[in-house]
Amino acid sequence: MLALGLASCDSKEEILYQQYVVEGRVLYQTHCANCHQENGSGLKDLYPAISQPALWKSLNTDELTCLIKWGRKGTKGYMPGNTKLQALDIAEIQTFLREQWGPQKAIYSLDSTRFALKKCETTL
Amino acid sequence: MCSKSLFAAILLCFFGLLSCQEKHDLPFLGPKTLNATGDTVYHQIPPFRFLNQDSTWVTEKDMEGKIYVADFFFTTCPTICPKMKTQLLRIYERYAANDVVRILSHSIDPEFDQVSVLKNYANKLHIEAPRWNLLTGDKKAIYAIGQKSYMVAAQEDSNEVGGFVHSGAFILVDKNRHVRGIYDGTKEEDVNHLIEDMEKLLGNK
Numbered sequence: 001m002l003a004l005g006l007a008s009c010d011s012k013e014e015i016l017y018q019q020y021v022v023e024g025r026v027l028y029q030t031h032c033a034n035c036h037q038e039n040g041s042g043l044k045d046l047y048p049a050i051s052q053p054a055l056w057k058s059l060n061t062d063e064l065t066c067l068i069k070w071g072r073k074g075t076k077g078y079m080p081g082n083t084k085l086q087a088l089d090i091a092e093i094q095t096f097l098r099e100q101w102g103p104q105k106a107i108y109s110l111d112s113t114r115f116a117l118k119k120c121e122t123t124l
Numbered sequence: 125m126c127s128k129s130l131f132a133a134i135l136l137c138f139f140g141l142l143s144c145q146e147k148h149d150l151p152f153l154g155p156k157t158l159n160a161t162g163d164t165v166y167h168q169i170p171p172f173r174f175l176n177q178d179s180t181w182v183t184e185k186d187m188e189g190k191i192y193v194a195d196f197f198f199t200t201c202p203t204i205c206p207k208m209k210t211q212l213l214r215i216y217e218r219y220a221a222n223d224v225v226r227i228l229s230h231s232i233d234p235e236f237d238q239v240s241v242l243k244n245y246a247n248k249l250h251i252e253a254p255r256w257n258l259l260t261g262d263k264k265a266i267y268a269i270g271q272k273s274y275m276v277a278a279q280e281d282s283n284e285v286g287g288f289v290h291s292g293a294f295i296l297v298d299k300n301r302h303v304r305g306i307y308d309g310t311k312e313e314d315v316n317h318l319i320e321d322m323e324k325l326l327g328n329k
Binding site: 034035037043044045046047078080 | 205206207209210248250
């Protein structure tokens, strides 16, 4: 993983990707790790684990953007929204989550985040 | 070579023993007063009465002969509470077979955190009373005992995320309801100290 990252460091996208991951990690630790824990294992039945590969196969990233921004009262409990987080913050968190647990280790772009945020605002 | 390492080993043993024998007694925290006969009277948690997740009253009488850890939280708290609960779980699990140890978690949002809400939270955390009591009750009484007796911040503040300001403190209380230590419940290392101090109070050290 590391070797791959270093080898392709010359490409601009790769640098941006690494930057998103690093900033996303910090944001994750501040806004998410309290509940889901640093390693994504969750806390008993109170806060769900978010590290299982199966979850990431079925997860819709646009919905996740809305979940991060606006929160949800679902079957597993209540996740508060993070209304102060901006599109860039969310893009970085999403990229970090993918890098950790997602099937595709790729950037979640700012444009995708903005687009997703528009959609959830209109459905609210 | 060999004798050197032997020497080192002896030195290590020596210091090891020293530090074991040295008895660090825990302090008595809070204001002290003198009674009529001139003896020091230590700050003591006053009588209290709150409802737990099983809708049972918990009072200071239930803490007779127990040492306990007290904290303040609310079930919808998005910030430090989950961290505190992770750390309290360590204590709960460590002393699973020890009936002398109790945990009292007071809700600072008792209007929302009714018994049924606390019950649901307890179930999801897989914890049970009487070893770990989640407490609700009169808001003024909870804030008063938090500020005056346990000496930690607990109040409403609409500027805070979640609507309350409160400290992440864990308060260690001995069998006579004296406060013997205050720790940062969001930090693993600090909770390690708490566990060491609990061992001392239990006479294991």
